[in-house]
Amino acid sequence: MTQIGTNIKKLRSVKGLSQQAFAELFSLTRGNISSYEEFRAEPKISVILQIAKYFGIPVAHLLEKKLTVNEILNFEDHFAEDSNSANVKNMDPIPLLNRAVLQKSGENTIELDRLPIFYFPLAIKNEVLAVEHNGLIHHPAAFPFEEHSILFFEKLQIDILHTLDKHYGFYIKENDFFFGKFEVHGKDIDLWLNDWKKATVTAEEMGCFWKLHAKYERVI
Structure with a gap:
């Protein structure tokens, strides 16, 4: 028995795809995907090759091992998901909002x-959050990321407030969230989504605001 059914299910979960949406990517039916995930059938080799190519995952990994979130996100073997692995000694555990x-x-x-x-x-001393840029998160019209x-x-944190002006950030409180751009005027700091919506940084709500530190984009 291969790991293909388990990996299809995890691919869907990480990528946010329903069985129907996943099936349509490869000219299959929702029933096909259900049968793969429940180990009642396995896809043809031609379909396996399509899945591997589409998600940029080696065929052998797709068939033989349980994929990690890092592999599905194409961070590959350099960034191990297993917290007990020696590979993570100099790496940071980062929550992912996808x-x-x-x-x-x-x-x-x-x-x-x-998460x-x-x-x-x-290499950063403050708490870090990774966010997948996707259509479910509102962003400014000129947001420059793929x-x-x-x-x-x-x-x-207090020590980075002076660095915020014109930098991109992220706001999240309960179920309200958006990408925006910081504007600093004296001691007033706002994160703007657009001309009609902003969030103001206060001491009480500082924990709801995040400043962009880095980006990861897969180059094909």
Whole structure:
């Protein structure tokens, strides 16, 4: 028995795809995907090759091992998901807010401490959050990042407030969230989504704001 059914299910979960949406990518039916995930059938080799190529995953990995979140996000073997691995000694555990989490949350509060964790080498002292740029998160019209890129944000602290002006950030409180651009006027700091919506940084709500630190985009 291969791992193809388990990996298809995890691919769907990480990428936020329903069985129907996944099936349509490869000219299959929802019933086909259900049967693969329940180990009642396995896809033809031609379909396996299509899946591997589409998601940029080696065929052998797709068939023989249980894929990690890092592999599905194409962080590959450099960034291990296993917290017991020697490979993570110099890496940071980072929570990931992606499309799958947002789709499952609906109108419910997003709990950052319950997000999936992966490991990535970021030398930064403040708390970090990774966010997948996707259509479920509102962003300014001139937002300069490709959809599906992973954006790394550091939580606002007093010592970085002076660096915010004109930098991109992320705001999240309960089920309200958006990407925006910081504007600093004296001691007033606002994160603007557009001309009609902004969030103002206050001492009480500083923990809801994050400043963009880095981005990860897969180059094909």
